[in-house]
Amino acid sequence: MDLGLAGRVALVTGGSRGIGRATAHVFAREGMRIAIAARGAERLAATAAELTALGAEVLAIQADFGRPSEAARAVDETAARFGGLDVLVANAGGSVGERDLALSTDEDFDATFRFNVGHAIAATRAAVPHLEASGQGSAIFVASISGRAPSTRGAQYAAAKAGLIMAAKNLSWELGPQRIRVNAVSPGSLLFPGGGWERIRAERPEDFAKFEREDFPWGRLGTDTELADVIAFVASPRAGWVNGTDIQVDGGQRRPSIR
Numbered sequence: 173m174d175l176g177l178a179g180r181v182a183l184v185t186g187g188s189r190g191i192g193r194a195t196a197h198v199f200a201r202e203g204m205r206i207a208i209a210a211r212g213a214e215r216l217a218a219t220a221a222e223l224t225a226l227g228a229e230v231l232a233i234q235a236d237f238g239r240p241s242e243a244a245r246a247v248d249e250t251a252a253r254f255g256g257l258d259v260l261v262a263n264a265g266g267s268v269g270e271r272d273l274a275l276s277t278d279e280d281f282d283a284t285f286r287f288n289v290g291h292a293i294a295a296t297r298a299a300v301p302h303l304e305a306s307g308q309g310s311a312i313f314v315a316s317i318s319g320r321a322p323s324t325r326g327a328q329y330a331a332a333k334a335g336l337i338m339a340a341k342n343l344s345w346e347l348g349p350q351r352i353r354v355n356a357v358s359p360g361s362l363l364f365p366g367g368g369w370e371r372i373r374a375e376r377p378e379d380f381a382k383f384e385r386e387d388f389p390w391g392r393l394g395t396d397t398e399l400a401d402v403i404a405f406v407a408s409p410r411a412g413w414v415n416g417t418d419i420q421v422d423g424g425q426r427r428p429s430i431r
């Protein structure tokens with residue numbers, strides 16, 4: 173299937189590693205022009221080189237999305253470089269601070285919300301004129317199954333991801349008149365080189381094996397590419413009637429595990 177993304181412009185926040193990097197790779201193979209944004213200059217440069225080798229035009233932006241204004245700057249720089257923006261993937265995210273309620277602070281909660289929800293909202297606000305001008309503008313928020321089902325710890329992350337999912341649904345209505353689609357995708361636990369689950373597998377192999385056996389219908393975690401392919405489809409005009417929804421990409425896992 174031709175996704176119809178060739179020549180279009182994407183910004184992927186957190187695009188230097190993990191899910192964001194895998195998404196940028198899929199976009200490059202689809203012939204898109206791509207901006208990737210993250211904090212670490214070295215990883216950014218390495219991923220930009222990979223994308224260039226795939227034939228893509230690439231812009232690497234150093235930014236810290238703990239400050240939402242940085243997300244707006246990343247959008248502005250992308251549009252200035254490529255003359256517009258068709259696809260925004262707000263992917264950067266994670267839990268800030270301690271995960272146990274008793275140990276976590278109010279600042280951990282604020283920072284987790286700012287990072288996950290704040291940066292996605294600021295990026296979308298800045299992107300609206302460009303996404304509208306695109307005629308096929310699409311914003312995708314990378315949430316989590318943690319925003320859909322409870323776990324035993326990590327309330328600030330769960331609440332932020334739930335907020336992100338609802339923000340996508342709400343914005344799909346607010347931005348509908350401008351013909352901008354807004355969706356969330358909610359990955360389950362994904363295993364990829366350099367990721368958190370790979371580290372846990374190395375540190376606690378028996379616990380990890382039990383996790384794989386008991387929490388997944390297929391007895392394995394998902395991969396970053398299995399999620400990136402779905403993001404690319406949702407971003408594309410072939411998913412033009414997919415709007416205001418949250419797509420679970422978890423192989424049937426359904427509930428998060430904090431280990």
Ligand SMILES: NC(=O)c1ccc[n+]([C@@H]2O[C@H](COP(=O)([O-])OP(=O)(O)OC[C@H]3O[C@@H](n4cnc5c(N)ncnc54)[C@H](OP(=O)(O)O)[C@@H]3O)[C@@H](O)[C@H]2O)c1
Pocket residue numbers: 185186187188189190191192209210211212213215235236237238263264265266267287314315316317358359360361362363366367368369
């Ligand atoms: N991996 C999973 O199993 C899983 C499951 C469910 C949901 N998710 C969600 O998927 C998204 C991506 O996760 P991932 O596992 O691919 O993450 P990752 O491997 O930790 O990669 C995160 C990316 O974001 C960048 N980043 C991290 N903190 C940043 C900040 N403050 N400002 C700017 N960039 C930042 C990283 O580069 P720098 O560190 O250099 O900045 C990197 O490019 C997150 O929203 C996460 O919550 C992941």
